[in-house]
Amino acid sequence: MRSNRVVAGWLALAPLFVVSGVSQAEPYFAVREGLKCSSCHFNAAGGGMRNAFGNAWAQSALPAKRIEGTGTDSWTGMVNSFIALGGNLRANGTYTDVPNSSAQSEFDLEEVRAYLAISAIPNRLAVYVDQRVAPGGSTNLEAFARYTTEDQRWQVQAGQFYLPYGLRLEDDGAFVRQVTGINFATPDRGVQVGYESGSVSAQLAVSNGTASGPEPDEGKQVSLRAEHIQNAWRVGAGFNFNHTDAGDRQMQGVFAGVRTGPIAWLAEADYLMDETLGPQPDGSSERKRWVGLIEANWLITKGQNLKITAEVFEPDTDVDEDEQNRYSLLWEYFPFQFMQLRVGARIYDGIPQNDLQNRRIYFAQLHGFF
Template sequence: MRSSTVFWKIPALVALFIVAGYVQAEPYFAVREGLKCSSCHFNAAGGGMRNAFGNGWAQGALPARRIEGTGTDAWTGTVSRFFALGGNLRANATHTDVPDNDARSEFDIEEARAYLAITPVPDRLAVYIDQRIAPGGSTNLEAFARYTTQDQRWQVQAGQFYLPYGLRLEDDGAFVRQVTGINFATPDRGVQMGYESGSLSAQLAVTNGTASGPEEDEGKQVSLRAEHVQSVWRVGAGFNLNHTDAGDRQMQGVFAGLRTGPIAWLAEADYLTDETLGPVERKQWVGLVEANWLISQGQNLKLTAEVFEPDTDVDEDEQNRYSLVYELFPFQFVQLRVGARIYDGIPQNDLQNRRIYFAQLHGFF
């Protein structure tokens, strides 16, 4: 990782990183830099608020250039020893072309989110809130209390949180996130235990299984994610079982990452057995392969191929999606993205053969 660049520009973050011990990053960032998912974010399973190291890396190593303000201090997210703040804003312009339908273009706010972490006992006891502010009304996504052991290896948290399973991709529309139903729109309520040590990261959660909705039966959902991380490769596995009166849904999957020169590769495959979709058990599988080419500092080209088999007992019902996305980080805390997504499904379904072109402004801190 280009940690020397970060520390040279923001030397105060060295001490903060040593004290913090763990944080998290987007999957391809983590693969590219040889970091665990717990290397840039507050949440041990990834996503949400960035910690001091994540903010420092976003300022010194991620952008093409750094703009200087009138002050000399760098943003770390830390307001005081006991409080930290963060946020995300994504604004989109999209053009959607569906066969035999009128094309549609629109501007929209995908999300505006605010993060707050309160640590009455630094490094040991924390309360965390992830609040979606827009679009629409304010909605809570994560709200939990977390206890960490003194050696920083074990964590236990209770409340509402994102479930640990698979790659925590930013794109909730990816088949592996949409089909499994585990994404940034479906947190759940329960308890979670996590373990972080050396090259191993693991989380086990027991939740209601209602995507933060009201509990309607005695069934519970169990989610497990474990990952072994090395400097240029990683491999992990996930398991999820949601037991309900309507039937059980079981998922198991594997995921991996590999760095080959300037390209960071991601892959995930999941197999689902679902008894909730009808009288007959349905078996599905979904997969993703993604390549991220570091063109130069601050520029990334993403190519993704996805496949979804909605019923293994039905022939020729597969769906595919291909994406090409250019990402530019012109300066700290700003990302610009332009891209195209092409869907390839059964010919009779126009929506499964749509094309989407988009541009996005992403501000984060």
């Protein structure tokens, strides 16, 4: 009972510690709870390290049960008032069935990540690092310094970070994240200004536009994300423009979330105009594409979520019958704090001539975070 009181205490005190904590979450949590992404995460747009409130929520509200430790303290991610640590691991088992090919199965270590936040001036000045340490060699994903104004409304950060655009889904393979090219595998280097006040969350970034690669020209990328948040619903919009010598790429989109009883709904639609793909068959210089997502998350019982998604990708609006669809069904189980099990299936439905666009994937995933 004492441990439960400690968790409740951290929930009450968590807003005082906005620079601690851990792991990558999903936006349906925020929709279900009526919170901003910044309520639980170091990044205002979501993903990456959790703060103390996020850690307390992950120990008390998220799992089916709580394992009580021998001590009296609960994990907050904070080493002290200046330093916070966290970690994340995903291990998968997949079975892939592609028409006219032999099925394949494999076990894979998707990622091991470490997080570090140093708050030299608590709540005002911080340095943050998100490092992918395995598999393979170590790769930096985020590394930036951030200054926050005294009223906590404005933030300015510089370095390498995930760009603000759309729903920050955990699944980088989702069409809205894969086609737009803004996901957890494509951070960029630049400067970002953020605003958080009441029901408004907004971020504007100017970056190289090279997904953290070297800058080959003088062109730059501008990314904007703004969201209006209420207790049971939210709506937002995004804009991205990348100017390069190879051509310009522009996209704009809208996204939303709503809670209806035990179901949290997410939706996003994006329209892209891309000159970097070269001259088109009709003689135009750009290809026009659009992509969409609808997702439902049903809270079966505490610690168990059933996720159903439907996605569509139109690779070229000037070409008929080239659409691609993807349907997913996932069961997510949080047996106890800082542990998630996922079992699911994904069915791809594309043009009949392309076997890969008609594959089926069945998978199980172990996700540990702290």
